Each structure stands twice: as structure tokens, then as C-alpha cells.
Amino acid sequence: MVEKAASAAPSFALVAPGPSDITNCDDCQNLVNVDVDSDGRVTTADLLIVYSNIQKKIYTAASDVNSDGLVNMDDFTIVKRCLGCTVSASPFN
Numbered sequence: 001m002v003e004k005a006a007s008a009a010p011s012f013a014l015v016a017p018g019p020s021d022i023t024n025c026d027d028c029q030n031l032v033n034v035d036v037d038s039d040g041r042v043t044t045a046d047l048l049i050v051y052s053n054i055q056k057k058i059y060t061a062a063s064d065v066n067s068d069g070l071v072n073m074d075d076f077t078i079v080k081r082c083l084g085c086t087v088s089a090s091p092f093n
């Protein structure tokens with residue numbers, strides 16, 4: 001992620017979105033980075049990558065779908081809620 005001018009206001013919320021913030025595919029597109037493998041769709045493949053990283057306690061930026069610095073069940077649940085959504089290329093990757 002490239003930072004803009006330091007004086008600019010943050011363009012998204014300081015509090016990371018949680019599973020309850022994800023209600024539809026627009027939220028999946030705009031609030032989080034659920035397309036872990038960057039193929040343009042949210043599928044069980046994305047879910048399995050996050051799950052695998054949780055199991056192995058591996059942190060990757062791609063699996064941290066809500067960008068809170070942790071890869072945990074919140075990320076897993078968010079991806080699960082977004083299954084089936086089509087998302088465009090993420091600005092986070």
C-alpha cells in the first residue's frame with residue numbers, strides 16, 4: 001500500500017472491519033481484501049488459504065483480509081461471508 005501525503009485524511013476507517021460489517025458483495029469489494037489468491041472471485045480456495053494460515057499460525061498480508069495485523073477467525077469468517085462475490089483487483093496487493 002502506498003501512502004499519500006501525510007496530511008491527507010485516512011481514506012478508510014481506522015478500526016478494521018469485522019465479520020458483522022460485511023453484509024453484501026459491495027462490502028466485500030470495498031471494505032476488505034477477500035480475494036486472497038487474486039483471481040477476481042471469492043471461492044473456497046481463498047477460504048482454504050486463510051484457514052491454512054490460521055492453522056499454521058502464518059501471517060501474510062493477503063490472508064489478513066481486514067488489514068488488522070492478524071490472520072484469525074475474523075478473516076476466515078469475512079471470506080466465508082463473501083463466498084460467491086466477484087471482486088475486482090484489490091488496491092491492497
Ligand SMILES: [Ca+2]
Binds near residue numbers: 034035039043
Ligand atoms: Ca480468489
Ligand SMILES: [Ca+2]
Binds near residue numbers: 072
Ligand atoms: Ca485480520
